[in-house]
Amino acid sequence: MFxxxxxTTWGPEEIDAIARVLRGGQFTMGDRVREFExxxxxxxxxxxxxxxxxxxxxNLAAVAALSYKEHxxxxxxxxxxxxxxxxxxxxxPLQQYGLRLRFLDVELDTLNMDVAQLEAALxxxxxxxxxxxxxxxxxxxxxxxxxxxxxxxxxxxxxxESMGATLxxxxxxxxxxxxxxxxxxxxxxxxxxxGILATDDDELNYLARVIRNHGWARxxxxxxxxxxxxxxxxxYRFVMPGYNIRPLEIxxxxxxxxxxxxxxxxERRRANAALFVELFGGDERFVLQREHxxxxxxxxxxxLNPALGIDRARVMRDLRGAGIGFRxxxxxxxxxxxxxxxxxxDMVGPLTNANLAHDHGFFVGNHPRDLTAEITRLRxxxxxxxxxxxxxxVQ
Ligand SMILES: Cc1ncc(COP(=O)(O)O)c(C=O)c1O
Numbered sequence: 001m002f003x004x005x006x007x008t009t010w011g012p013e014e015i016d017a018i019a020r021v022l023r024g025g026q027f028t029m030g031d032r033v034r035e036f037e038x039x040x041x042x043x044x045x046x047x048x049x050x051x052x053x054x055x056x057x058x059n060l061a062a063v064a065a066l067s068y069k070e071h072x073x074x075x076x077x078x079x080x081x082x083x084x085x086x087x088x089x090x091x092x093p094l095q096q097y098g099l100r101l102r103f104l105d106v107e108l109d110t111l112n113m114d115v116a117q118l119e120a121a122l123x124x125x126x127x128x129x130x131x132x133x134x135x136x137x138x139x140x141x142x143x144x145x146x147x148x149x150x151x152x153x154x155x156x157x158x159x160x161e162s163m164g165a166t167l168x169x170x171x172x173x174x175x176x177x178x179x180x181x182x183x184x185x186x187x188x189x190x191x192x193x194x195g196i197l198a199t200d201d202d203e204l205n206y207l208a209r210v211i212r213n214h215g216w217a218r219x220x221x222x223x224x225x226x227x228x229x230x231x232x233x234x235x236y237r238f239v240m241p242g243y244n245i246r247p248l249e250i251x252x253x254x255x256x257x258x259x260x261x262x263x264x265x266x267e268r269r270r271a272n273a274a275l276f277v278e279l280f281g282g283d284e285r286f287v288l289q290r291e292h293x294x295x296x297x298x299x300x301x302x303x304l305n306p307a308l309g310i311d312r313a314r315v316m317r318d319l320r321g322a323g324i325g326f327r328x329x330x331x332x333x334x335x336x337x338x339x340x341x342x343x344x345x346d347m348v349g350p351l352t353n354a355n356l357a358h359d360h361g362f363f364v365g366n367h368p369r370d371l372t373a374e375i376t377r378l379r380x381x382x383x384x385x386x387x388x389x390x391x392x393x394v395q
Contacts, residue, residue: 002323003374005299005365006186009258009265017253026249029219033252037196039259044171046179046198048205051252052212055160055182056089057245058195062156062178063093065197065207066128068240074099074154078127083113083139084333084347084354086132090158091334091343099128101345103335108353109290111301111329112139118147121348128154133162133172134330135301135363136188136269138293141167141175156180160195161330163188164266167293178204183251186365188265188296189258191251207240215242265368266296272371273297279379285310285386300375301329302382303361309389312360318385324378325365332358 021032033051041049052058067074076098082091084103094101102121107114111134118129129148133139141157148155157176159165165172173179178201183194197208206220213219217237226235273295280286280302287303289295304310319326333354334340335347364378 001325003325003364003371003377005325005327007367007369008185009190009261009368010254013257014254017257018250021250021253028249029213029246029252030249032249032256033247036252036255036259039256040196041198043259043262044174044198046174047200048198048202048208050197050199050205050208050212051247051255052195052197052245053247053251054193054245055158055180055184055187055195056092057212057243058160058180058182058197059089059156059158060093060096060243061197061208061211061245062180062204063097063099064211064242065178065204066154066156067097068207068211069203074127077125079123079125080128080130081118081121081126081348082130083132083134084335084351085111085134085330085357086130086158086334087160087331088334088337088339090130090132090160092339094128094130095343099344100125101343102126103345103347103351105349105351106134106353106357108287108303108356110137110139110292111135111289111357112137112292113144114353115140115143115147117348118144122151126151126153128156130156130158131176132158133165135289136162136165136296136298137289137291138162138165138167138172138295140292141172145175154178160187161298162296164262164296165294172293172296173198177201178208183255183258188269188298189255189262191247191255191258194247194251194255210239211242212245213242214238214244215240261368268368268370269297269366270295272366272375273300275372275375276300276366279375280382284308285382285388297366299363299366301357301361301363303329303357304386306356306360310360310386311389312362314387315382315385316362318381319364322377322381324374324381326362329357329361329363332361
């Protein structure tokens, strides 16, 4: 493919790190994962980072931890305000823990939650807001956090698409009571699969560590030698319902290498974004993502201006023909998926913009390498393919 959605960012360092783990014989979660967690917490200025096997699992552990808090836990029937566009596993743990979702529309240009509608979404049952920064672009996290503080709500920040982005100099993924990241293959750093839960809250950290590890106290400080008098029982103490969502040791080892490259990779992504905006910004055929804060530019979104009647099917055909990869914007408007029939939910208004993004939008890839040739070719292809209906009619 000429211009793919994602590519590997691994070099010999990652392969060597994996080989060292394999030679060492400690395959399951151990010292490398611990080192990665410490480095990650230091890099993002959070007290605790808990690595798990995916961003989806980080969301699951986050919702589970909030549901097992000693004081003011989330309870079944509580309401969560969520954006209409996000990945399915932003929403699924909320359903699994019995929460009622209120879907809020997004802004058409940032693609993030329209915070002007937050007050309208609030009810006496609201207990949680889930904030998502879509495809690298920071949501209005400061406004959302202030709203949560004003109304005594928890904030879960799902930052799985925006590692390395900042808002007012503060890293995305640090605004919530609990925050999540993904290190899936195509994301800003890759451990193949992987995720991180980040929090400053000691109790949420404790709960997340137990929840990721069978509900077992084994991953916590103490004497866990099953053959010592104290450790015999201590080593097998199950303190609450949990899962096995632990990461592999090779993921921790690779994560350490990737984290060291993160800043340089984001600079490269941002340089590509500058070219993308130069070539497509101001073109009335496309609504691009307007940068809010400092984006880490996961990818480049384009919404075909609905007023011009451009045929998206033709655009897709030509992109495919030119070997340019594209996808729906983060799965589109989530309430339009069949899974919604399992949810207790309602919509705060008609979700106009989320539906426009669903019906007229797509994204193409960004990579941490020079994409001048790819983005230039994209421009050539779209100049031919994205024809407003009026001009197509006179041909
Ligand atoms: C916003 C968001 N949340 C959660 C996830 C899940 O992450 P993972 O693929 O690591 O499970 C994704 C995946 O892309 C995502 O985009």
